[in-house]
Amino acid sequence: MKPDINIRKVKAIAKKEFMDNVRNRWVLALSMIFLLLVIVISYFGGASSGGDVEFQGFKATVATMSTLAAMLLPIIAIMLGYSAVIGESENGSLGVVMGCPVSRNDVIIGKFLGLGSVLLATIFLGFGISGVIVGAIAGFEDSLAYLLFMVLTFLFSMFFLGFSIFMSTIATKRSTAIAGGLVIFFSGMIAGTILIGIWVATGGGHGSDDGGGHAGHDASTA
């Protein structure tokens, strides 16, 4: 069977998904939450570990942010993905799209890329703007680590996006799709935590390299 993919159709679908979802109020709200969160954590983050209340550099900010991002982004990804297919199937718009000369592959890939761009925009808007602010105050040392953190966060959330779109294609109801998404979210969290637990218990360090620690968390969850 030949792969039935038409790049132009994929692009059209991706563009539509982006335009339709980027104006979604939730996505905008969450970008703002990220923005504020980074600034607040950068400022107060040190206090929780007994340090001073002042703007910290990227390294310390990332250390605190990684756990939060690991919780929040999957939620956004699942929110975007869960209704991508079943939602449109329920309201009839998928029928119109599938009535056009497009293949199922075009639609799924287009949706994945389009919603992925929404995630990318959310992460780079929320983390990017606040990153520039933190950098301007506390200095741009380790900004590469911060960038790496953003990229890893993006890849991490793409994993959840893929899964929730998959759930959306196999679900027969919107509610089943979100239930599936949540199961994946929590099992991902639990598996990740257990793996980190094992890693720490078997002599892995947490404080030595926080950027790397986050990457390890990503990989273990994925």
Add this chain to the structure above:
Amino acid sequence: MTDHILQTKALKKTFKNVQAVKGLDLNVEKGDIYGFLGPNGAGKTTTIKMMLDLTQPDSGDILINGRNTRETGVLARKGIGYLPERAQFYRNLTAHQTMEFFAELKDAPKEECDELLAKVGMEKWRDEKLGTFSKGMVQLVGVAQALLGSPQILILDEPTSGLDPRWARALKDIMLEMNGKGTTVFFSSHLLSEVQEICKRVAILNKGQLVIEDTVSRVSEGLTGKPKLIIRVSGDAASAVKALIDAGFSDTQVHGQVISVNVDANQKSQVMKILALANADVEDFKTEESSLEDAFIKYIGEDSTPGGDRDEA
């Protein structure tokens, strides 16, 4: 070669234990305006979805331009304009963005977007988001979208539902206009009047089975064969009826002073003579041709139980 543009052959579909479509053969000819009639739950939507490969048939074939859609795949849908029943689109896209999106999917020229929005009377709302539209307005954008790329075949599922009478009229005119330009129009409806009004051919579906497929006039004729003469008389209606029945007009009914009798066209004067002899003065009379509605009720019977159109879960 036949001039059949769209055919189904022994099409079957079962959902769980409900047989939605039971071996359906339809023949839509090039240039038809084809009305697909049936009560709710008859299997109309399921059939249409199978034509567009949105639902896979259990068995049977669909031929578009004589070619089996199993072989043509995605390309089978090229040249088809489709609008599902009660479709919704994307809340955050404007009417124009929605049209552009579908133009890209159908490789249709971009200029058509504005032209077609104007055709359905939506040009004023070109840059408004669909989330703010009424159901009827969304439906009109849906119609405009179906017309993109000058399709050979238009497949519309209950296109006038949700439209007010003025827009339903406009939509029928659009269908006639497109048909005049050579587009074959296939649409489902449970409104007999609109089918009778614009269709050339009609199929009646009931409980997943084809009841009849023929031209509108032959479907209407086929049932009684005789137009109905309705006469209001003054004087003794009862004895007039008795005289008519004695003269061989057995299919005669009376409600008060109104007598209705099924007659052949050339028997009308005979009826009048009998009434005159029976001392019934004719105050008024009219003939009623048998309508598609009579045919419909006759063909599907009185017992059809209502049920929702089944969607693929």
